[in-house]
Every structure is written in structure tokens, then in C-alpha cells.
Amino acid sequence: MKNFGTLYCTILLLVLWSCKDTGSKERFLPPSTGGINSLMVVMDTELWQGGVGDKIREHFAAQVLGVPQREPIFTITQLPPRVFKGATTYSRSILIVEQDSTSLAHIKSNVYATPQKIAVVTGRSHEELVQNLDSLAPKAVSTFKQLEIEEAQRRFKRSLSKDKALQEEFGISLEVPSLYKVGKREKNFVWMDIQIPKGTMNVIAYEMPWNSFSNDSTFVEDIVKMRDSIGEKYVPGPYENTFMMTEKAFAPYIFPAEIGGKKGVEVRGIWEINGYPMAGPFLTYIINDEENKRKMVLEGFTFAPSAEKRDYMFELEAILKTVNFNPTP
Numbered sequence: 001m002k003n004f005g006t007l008y009c010t011i012l013l014l015v016l017w018s019c020k021d022t023g024s025k026e027r028f029l030p031p032s033t034g035g036i037n038s039l040m041v042v043m044d045t046e047l048w049q050g051g052v053g054d055k056i057r058e059h060f061a062a063q064v065l066g067v068p069q070r071e072p073i074f075t076i077t078q079l080p081p082r083v084f085k086g087a088t089t090y091s092r093s094i095l096i097v098e099q100d101s102t103s104l105a106h107i108k109s110n111v112y113a114t115p116q117k118i119a120v121v122t123g124r125s126h127e128e129l130v131q132n133l134d135s136l137a138p139k140a141v142s143t144f145k146q147l148e149i150e151e152a153q154r155r156f157k158r159s160l161s162k163d164k165a166l167q168e169e170f171g172i173s174l175e176v177p178s179l180y181k182v183g184k185r186e187k188n189f190v191w192m193d194i195q196i197p198k199g200t201m202n203v204i205a206y207e208m209p210w211n212s213f214s215n216d217s218t219f220v221e222d223i224v225k226m227r228d229s230i231g232e233k234y235v236p237g238p239y240e241n242t243f244m245m246t247e248k249a250f251a252p253y254i255f256p257a258e259i260g261g262k263k264g265v266e267v268r269g270i271w272e273i274n275g276y277p278m279a280g281p282f283l284t285y286i287i288n289d290e291e292n293k294r295k296m297v298l299e300g301f302t303f304a305p306s307a308e309k310r311d312y313m314f315e316l317e318a319i320l321k322t323v324n325f326n327p328t329p
Helices: 002-020 049-062 086-090 126-156 165-170 216-234 309-319
Strands: 039-042 073-080 092-099 104-108 118-122 181-186 188-195 199-209 244-246 251-257 263-273 276-289 294-303
Touching: 049 073, 049 092, 049 126, 092 126, 104 126, 104 165, 118 126, 165 188, 165 199, 181 263, 188 216, 199 216, 199 276, 199 309, 216 244, 216 251, 216 263, 216 276, 216 294, 244 276, 251 276, 263 309, 294 309
Parallel strands: 039 073, 039 092, 092 118
Antiparallel strands: 104 118, 181 188, 188 199, 199 294, 244 263, 251 263, 263 276, 276 294
8 A cells, every 4th residue: 555655646746737837848758668458457467366456357358359269459467556557657557556544536648658548446345346346447548549659650650652542533532541452443343452371451441322321220230231242343252252241140349439530330240251261350330421422431340360460450450540531642
């Protein structure tokens, strides 16, 4: 408890000190570190191994939706407070949890490094810690994920594709790493991909009529039909009469989304090859482009048998979220 009190006071003093000087001087912060989707959890090992740790794992190591194997949303490293110093404080995403005489649940930015988010949860008892974790976790997960998306985008923006196929075909742009190449381009369809160990990562784009998906009662069914028809027309399997389609056994997950400044839906699920044993995860955004009276569809999908797919799909999500409907010529 004393260790944490000192730690939290240090964080608070650093934040206050960084805010008091409104002149030209700025406090130097080193760049944050860590792998994509990694989370540093600072808490006593006894708490980590008990019910409080279980609650953290419930929220921050929950299963990624739409991937075939069980993979956590964050890869967690737990440290006791006494060793949280030096380079470990530069981690990009940090969760600090401690039983203390105060009850807190909030998020701080750029305390030890930049960019950085630190979620702080304290409580007077294990029960209060669990309650505070439950209240803060949805916001913290969203905050950490957005930070990781921005970090993934920062990394691949170092070398971007100069191909204009998306702009010429649809009047949009995506910030796509230069290693992705256009493998197929037809009227109303662009497919870019990259080779990865034992497989590929893929981005496809096409548009649908503005009045598509007008019936709420058949919304999911209509999305599946759209994907299957596009797969049959443009995404062949390894043999004749085989093609990509939505996995039959499970309905995809669907969420409201805002992307490129426009409203739409996010669809996550599993694709398979009709008539052949191949499958993998997909992520689709169906975007309401009212100005152009169309539904703009962007999709990322991965084929990587026997490999973890979370980070592949995360990179594809980061790419799709760079969509710009008003690209410069």
C-alpha cells in the first residue's frame, strides 16, 4: 500500500508540474514503448492471483471477437509496484490497481512517456476494487485500443503505397503499407494483399446501392448474401467452382460504427471457401456515403493457418480506419 501511495503521488505531481508551466518550456517525455496490443498491469502479485486479478483478466484479456482461436484483446504483463520504475514506466498502455484508503477509477495521459494512457483503479477493499474495475473497464479498453490503433497507423505510415486504384475507382483513399499490392482491379472492385508467413492479409473494396439493407428484419441475412455474392464473383478458391463465402455455422457479429467521418456498421466473422477446407477471420465496414448515394464497403480478411490472427486483423482494422472520402488529387 505504501509503495502505491508513493507511486500515485509521483504520477499526480508529474501531471501537476507539467500543467503549471504555460510558457515556452515543455517537459520532455521519452517515446512510449511496447508491442501492439500489450498492456502493463501494475499491482501486487497477491491481488493479481486472486479475484481482483480474475476481474482484470475478464475485461482486459477477453476473447477477440471474430477469430477462430481463442486470443485475448490485450497481451498482459503484470508487475508488482516495487519494480515499476525506469524503462517499465515508458509502456504505452498501463493499468495500475491497488488496495488503498481512497476509491478512484480514472485515466491519465502522457505521465511518463508519450503517447501513453494510464488507467488508475484504487479501492478500500477487494469488493470496491472489483466495482471500480467494472465501472472503468469499458472506457479503459476503448481508450487503450484507440491508442494501439494510432500506434499501428504511426508505424505503417512510414512507408505507404502510392497506388491510386481506390481513388480512381471509388474516389476514396486508404493509408496502406507499401508492401500491399493491387492483385485484382475490376469495375467496382479492388483487391490488395500482402504475403505473410504461410498465408496472406487482404483488403478489398466495393460499393453497394444506397438502398441496400433497407429491411431491418433481414439485415444480417442481407449482409451475408452480399459477402457471398461478392466472394463468388471476385474471390475464387484454389479450384474451379470454389469461392469465399461467410461461414455457415455462425452468424457474424455486427456493431454500429463511425468511420471516415460517416456512420455505418462493423461486421466481424469467419470466412470459408465453399467446397474446400480453408477459412479465416474477416472485418467488414459498411459505410453510409450519403453524398454519393452509396454504401461503401471495405473489408480486411486474413488467411494464416495454424497462426494467431489477432494482430493481423488489428493491422487491417487500423488500415481500414484511415479511409478518407475527400482525398487530395
